[in-house]
Amino acid sequence: MSKRLRNTELCADCSVPEPRWASVNRGVLICDECCSVHRSLGRHSSQVRHLTHTPWPPTQLQMVQTLYSNGANSIWEHSLLDPASVMSGKRKANPQDKLHPNKSEFIRAKYQMLAFVHRMPCREDDSSTAKDLSKQLHSSVRTGNLETCLRLLSLGAQANFFHPEKGNTPLHVAAKAGQVSQAELLTVYGADPGAPDSNGKTPIDYAREAGHHELADRLVEVQYELTDRLAFYLCGRKPDHKSGQHFIVPQMADSSLDLSELAKAAKKKLQSLSNHLFEELAMDVYDEVDRRETDAVWLATQNHSTLVTETTVVPFLPVNPEYSSTRNQGRQKLARFNAHEFATLVIDILSDAKRRQQGNLISSPKDNVEFILKSVAVRHCSDSQDNDQPDYDSVASDEDTDQELPSSKGDRTKSLDSDLSDSPITMQEYLEVKNALSASEAKIQHLMKANNNLSDELRLMQKKASKLEKQSSMPESDYDNTFNDSEMDESGLCRRARLRSSGWMAEGSSIPELADAEIEADPTLPSTEDVIRKTEQITKNIQELLRAAQENKHDSFIPCSERIHVAVTEMAALFPKKPRSETVRGSLRLLTSSAFRLQSECRKALPSEGCPGPDMQLVTQQVIQCAYDIAKAAKQLVTITTKENTN
Template sequence: MSRGKNRGLEVCGDCNSQDPPFASLNKGILLCSDCASVHRQLGTHLSIVKPLRHGQWNQSLLSFVHQINSHNANSVWEHLLLDPNSKLQKKKPTPKDSIQTKSQFIRSKHVNLEFVLKPNLNETSTNIEVELSKQLHASVRSANLETSLRLIAQGANCNYIHKDKNCTTPIHVAAKAGQSAQCELLLIYGADINAVDGSGNNAIDLARQNQFTQLADRLVEASYEVTDRIIYFLCGRKPDHTSGQHLIIPEQTKVEINEHLKIARGKLQLIPNKMFEELVMDLYEEVDRRETETIWSTICSNPEIGAVPFLVTNPHLSATRNQGRQKLARFSHAEFCGLLSDILVDASRRKNIANLRPLEQMRGNRESTNSDDEPLYDAVCEDDDYGHASLPSMSQQNATNNSLPSTSTGTIVSSQTNVATAADNNSELEQLRKQLKNSELTITELKAIVEKLSLENSILKTRIDSSPISQEVQLRIHDTPENSPTEPEPSKPLNVNSKRPVSMYEARQAPRDENRPPVTQSLYSVASNSSGSSSTTSLPIVDEVTKRTEIVTRRIQELWLAMQDLSSKDKFIPCSERIRLGVTDLIAIFPKTATDEHEILRSALRNLNVNTTAIQNECANLQRALNSENPTNIDVHLQQVRNCAYNLAKATKTLVTQFQQ
């Protein structure tokens, strides 16, 4: 322990290299360039990497990094390695070891948490979490960061509400005690600044009441971390929160706005608040990635090693959101800055609307009903595969404007609503009037576009209805099952080709295939959307395929997570059974006759069948090997399960991408 404290500020926490130029905020350790490159590849949900001597640092956060590192935070992640009674055979890499060797150690240490002291497994998981959370609640009132980090690593909840302590959370206790470093640690792990205790006070209120003015100002600044980072990326400066200035809107260039951009901005205003917060958080991470990537290319001797060209997949998010996050990297600098500017303008609009709403209405509409699985982004990750999204109606827009976001740490709208001061109310009202006027113009333009599209649709529908072939198709569709004739199979696969949208929040609309006859399109549309009367030879709709493949993907991820901790040996067979059920539901929507002429689809479905059976057998073999404690058999069956899981994931991706081509 003393050795770690003496060298804490001088060496890399993972390989002991001297003078490390990076830090991992949530791990509380310093990193050399090699180890930092591995941490960056893990993703920010596992390790938040930041260069120590470059970029913008808040002094409180920088002080926290050095303080937690000097408190030997690394001993939390290497507890079993430092324990002389431990039976682990692994050794810590040296500075001269290869990146591959360091990568294997880092993944064991920070992804699998193999060296962390495990809590008592004799109790139920719920009781363990509650007990750890109560200990964290008590720990944060002192300056012992190592203890708090250890409890968080073992599973303590940073937002645990202690009902016996006036319904306070750990950040309430830390703020009341003036422990700024503990507050920084809790914020990094997702503590909610806006949470109120039984007396209606949040952490900022408690810090001010106890004369910790500097800490209160830091908490206010932390509640605007997302928008401050975006504003600094655009303008090179930050708002002065002490004077009541919480937003800086960049000046818009006086260039004639085309019709597509007007529509895109109108649709941005129609996004529900929860989806808007998710989009802002994704943009925040993309800003961080771009800034870190720029610094990485200047200070690393070999910048190609460890480069992160797009945001790393986060398994806790839906597949559609992960795909949208990665596509943010394709925006040019000008396009990205334009999107950020539009986001800030709309954030200010939402904030002003929230401030003008009565408190009762604010509380009544606080929760959003949208889930993470709703398609904010594209349905699949292929460049040319875009799903359809219709323009919301005016009633939907009004419903959106009358809702408020849910509270979450660092989110843009909720934090602005709770921390806004009365100093800038007059200017905000004036700005709101201008924005409402612009919104009315946008709504008028959108109404005109909707009317134009409705007229075109009516004309097309009239032409299709007047076609003799179309009438025959409709009669077939509405026949009873026992009297309906056999439908002819389509002569070729149905192709949907689309172009890349202008912006991430623009609706995806695929142009009509010029080579496909209008009657064929009408037949496919009617057959896909009719309930209970569609032809047995038609392919399923895109949304249904995407939904069921995502279920299979999530269940594969559950199995993958279970494989990270071999002590949970009873989870493998249930995981494989859930995968089988998901694959069965997915295959069930593909009629056999509809895939006879689609070799790729048929091959993907066959691979799903084969690997589902194989993964069930291998999971059973793996569980038996774990029970017999045979290391050789365990390694063999682990590899087999990995191969089957990989083949299943590959087959689902092939299925969903080829289905839309």
């Protein structure tokens, strides 16, 4: 995108100049603030990419630029263009509006509820309307009128519509006509490049026969987009599809044959899932990869000196109302996996995708995907994690299902949680049992939270009574170096860490979190300027580390991690030794423990005598994850101190 062109661009939602993000499926460009809201909507509403920091397929970027320049935004703001809407008080957000509630409410109405899209006249037969729209789409994709096709898709036309008379889909037509941007738009909306027409030919076949070889190659890439994205996330490489290589399956650095029985059982259950359930799990993991990668780009592109304290944090996958509550909870739990655990799951999915494509299927008993997620999470952990409790019941509870459309309820039989036992039961019986179990889980979670609150109060009283005695047993370290000690709650800030039995705490020392309760007054927090200055120092060192990773200079990992550790220590020293605020303590724990883990991961880059060389791709991935956690914690501390100092 040229500099000259970008200077004339405005955010589609609030008209801020020079937007740096794009919503791929909406065909619009958006600013940083509005992008934070788009991300919280979920990929099913808006698929966001950074214009320069995210790798783009060139033809997909061209498709978005064409839509934006041809007024695609008017599709999503159709009724706002009517003078009557101005008279009624309806208007779009402007640059001076606050992000919350003004901009965020407008964006949700615009893209989630499609409140301003042109509505077709009501007809008794909705399926007939959708069929008519799909036929119009089928005939329109042979032309270059891209915004017309986006408008039809916004009204309900189906990208995979099979024309009964023509015997093919819109993508067959676009591929044969060499309409590259139309093909990109259709695939963004779910068109299948491998779907056969009535003659058994795919869109890829038609593109090759018509001499559109670059389009055919791109459609092959789209066909393997899911597994390509997972492989690229782990090792930074994609298969060479032109040479017939369609899968890359990275190996773990510490892969061994002595897997636990739980791990073996999880692997077997993953392999025995039906293709449908396996595809759903793989798509959920794809969405989590997208969330993590976009999160990293988001953090790297934010100006720490220009504070936007209201931007929406996306700590786990947003709820998709088309999915069951159990699947939504499973999707959200993916955010709890650390880099090693998540890499394990991704590798298992890549391995099984390759096996399934080669036709080596295992008989499929009825299994619960949740067991697989839990098992993978503990495969490489010495400490047990409390994975049995639903983390985000308030976000994705079964009560949400009452608000779903009837059409989505009918699809429940195909959801991730559709099969729980081998005994035959009716779907009605299953749903009754599932709803009862979920209600019980919610009650248990509520009681546990209440119990935790009482326990905290009791502990506070006990600690105050023995304050002097406990002070004599305080550990030397201000902040614990707990592994995986932070989890994200709905507000995006760190939740109280669980006590571990993994040996991080020196024998005979008191528990830092218990001692925190002794503090009677919260000393003054550091100035925002000091925190920003230290954050920028940390960021500079992280950028140096990332450059070393990009250039495969692995011998630079340790000195870079040492400099980051020093910068983190200096930043932590700015804060009171025992801050009263739970959010400050949580962010400091994440900051210091991530720096400790980073040093540990960087040491793995050195070959050990008598041991096989480390898998540098996996080591690099984990180093990047630790660096990201440090930057995230620093950003949280900037935001917290800004709020405190301005109150």
